[in-house]
Amino acid sequence: MEYSKEFKAALSAFSSTEKDKLIFRLLRKDKLLSKKLYFELIDPETTDDKRNAMEENVEEKIILASKYIGNTKYFLTIIRKISAEVTEHIKITTDKFGEVSLNLLMVDKILDYNNDLSRQRFDNVYKLYIYIINKLFKSLILIKKLDEDYWMEFDDLLRTIQQKISENHYLQKLCINNGLDLNWFESDSIPENIEQTMKEIKSQGFLR
Numbered sequence: 337m338e339y340s341k342e343f344k345a346a347l348s349a350f351s352s353t354e355k356d357k358l359i360f361r362l363l364r365k366d367k368l369l370s371k372k373l374y375f376e377l378i379d380p381e382t383t384d385d386k387r388n389a390m391e392e393n394v395e396e397k398i399i400l401a402s403k404y405i406g407n408t409k410y411f412l413t414i415i416r417k418i419s420a421e422v423t424e425h426i427k428i429t430t431d432k433f434g435e436v437s438l439n440l441l442m443v444d445k446i447l448d449y450n451n452d453l454s455r456q457r458f459d460n461v462y463k464l465y466i467y468i469i470n471k472l473f474k475s476l477i478l479i480k481k482l483d484e485d486y487w488m489e490f491d492d493l494l495r496t497i498q499q500k501i502s503e504n505h506y507l508q509k510l511c512i513n514n515g516l517d518l519n520w521f522e523s524d525s526i527p528e529n530i531e532q533t534m535k536e537i538k539s540q541g542f543l544r
Contacts, residue, residue: 368424368427368428371424371428372427372428375428375429383429383430383431383434386425386428386429386431386434387425387429387431387433387434387437387438390421390422390425390434390438391437391438391441393418393421394418394421394422394438394441394442394445395441395445397414397418398415398418398442398445398446398448399445401414401415401418402448402449402452405449405452405453406452406456408453408456408460408461408463408464409460409463411464412463412464412467415442415446415464415467416467418442419439419442419471422434422435422438422439422442425438426438432478432482433482433486433489435478436475436478436479436482436490437489437490437493439471439474439475440472440475440490440493440494440497441493442471443468443471443472443475443497444493444496444497444500446464446468447468447497447500447501447504447507448500450500450503450504453504453507454504454505454506458506461506461507462510465506465507465510466510466514466543466544468507469507469510469511469514469516469543470543472497472511472516473516473530473534473543474534476520476526476530477530477531477534479523479526480526480528480530480531484523487523487524488523490523491522491523494521494522494523495521495522497521498518498521501518502518513542514537514542514543515533515534515537515542515543
């Protein structure tokens with residue numbers, strides 16, 4: 337929504353007291369904005385501190401979620417909630433590096449349970465695997481948008497994920513069928529047009 341000059345002028349004309357009341361009213365209705373302003377204005381923790389805490393949170397919650405891995409529908413519901421927490425962290429801190437590292441970490445920790453997942457019927461794990469493939473595609477796209485100085489910091493994790501996928505027959509096959517090339521799992525090997533590639537693959541009915 338765009339605001340007219342008249343509207344902006346009317347807001348500027350508010351007294352300090354009126355502005356304070358308006359701000360606090362808005363913050364009560366928008367918890368995310370409240371957290372973002374707190375972080376930007378007075379939070380003693382840095383973005384790195386927040387990311388480190390979120391890494392621990394992701395690892396701990398996936399360990400807890402693994403108890404329900406036999407019920408992949410419920411397991412995926414928990415994973416989506418963890419992902420929502422990562423998204424909130426990104427919105428509060430604008431942590432571009434963490435947007436990649438935390439999502440890759442989440443995938444990596446899920447694949448720690450490859451043996452449990454591989455014992456299940458393909459129909460039961462299909463949605464979870466498609467979710468993982470979408471996460472990986474988006475992470476590769478985001479890596480390509482970051483400064484090249486950061487790329488190598490993701491490569492160890494990418495190689496670990498690549499290895500785990502290669503040990504999971506169904507997931508590896510789904511990656512191939514949905515256009516995710518395992519040769520891309522090194523920052524320098526990610527295609528320049530990967531974002532367009534993903535759009536074309538989705539337009540053909542894949543990745544869902």
